[in-house]
Amino acid sequence: MSRSINRDTQLCMSLSARPGNFGTRFQNFLYEALGLNYVYKAFTTRDLPAAIGGIRALGIRGCAISMPFKEACIPLVDAIDVSAEAIASINTIVNDDGFLRAYNTDYIAIWKLIEQHGISRDTRLALRGSGGMAKAVACAFRDAGFKHGHIVARNELAGRRLAETSGFSWAADTRGLAAELLVNVTPIGMEGGTEADQLAFDDDDVKRSSMVFDVVALPPETPVIRLARSLGKPVITGAEVIVLQAVEQFVLYTGVRPAEESIARAAAHALS
Structure with missing residues (x-):
């Protein structure tokens, strides 16, 4: 009824x-x-x-x-x-x-996912993005005890501001970062967007990583998540968030x- x-x-x-x-x-x-x-x-x-x-x-x-x-x-x-x-x-x-x-509740969800997936606080992370959701994600990692990270953002001003807030460093791209955990908090890969078919991180970044986390929820299987799965990498999807x-x-x-x-x-x- x-x-x-x-x-x-x-x-x-x-x-x-x-x-x-x-x-x-x-x-x-x-x-x-x-x-x-x-x-x-x-x-x-x-x-x-x-x-x-x-x-x-x-x-x-x-x-x-x-x-x-x-x-x-x-x-x-x-x-x-x-x-x-x-x-x-x-x-x-x-x-x-x-x-x-x-x-x-974005912040609360990220904190819970860090716990659920047992991510080590010593993990080196690269977080791509500098907007409002990126702030929630970066600060959740900060408050969970992560010390080694980079905010990857094309907008240097916003990227440096978020890096300062979260206690991480700013980088314009991922060259030389050797990040173990890749976190995408941009619209790259989002269904219906202009970058729907693009990778948030390139092949080499994903191959070097130990885990990929994409906050984009639709589709649940973004291009970078599909690539990570094909390489046998553990993933956290935006659907979980x-x-x-x-x-x-x-x-x-x-x-x-x-x-x-x-x-x-x-x-x-x-x-x-």
């Missing part, structure tokens, strides 16, 4: 420059499976202050924040959780009776932590 939306239904939403379907499909699947009176809808906006004001004024329970709004939202909320404070980047807003608190961070958002919105079986079913539905 399908859900019925009524006056007591709690609305959750997302804000992104390019709204996708993953969050909508994932969250709504779990709401229905667990019998929760919630509904989730994706939005974009050209007036961010008005959109955040609408969350407060209309009693919208929660909002996922995607690029390019992760930093611009900070002055518009009432409080910032420790998961977002240190990196000055948010991806989740929770509304408690008009009080807006911001979190960064997007699912973990979405679960943490779900818990923040509803107060309910789904069973692993329910999470797996929701993820398969959302990624299909």
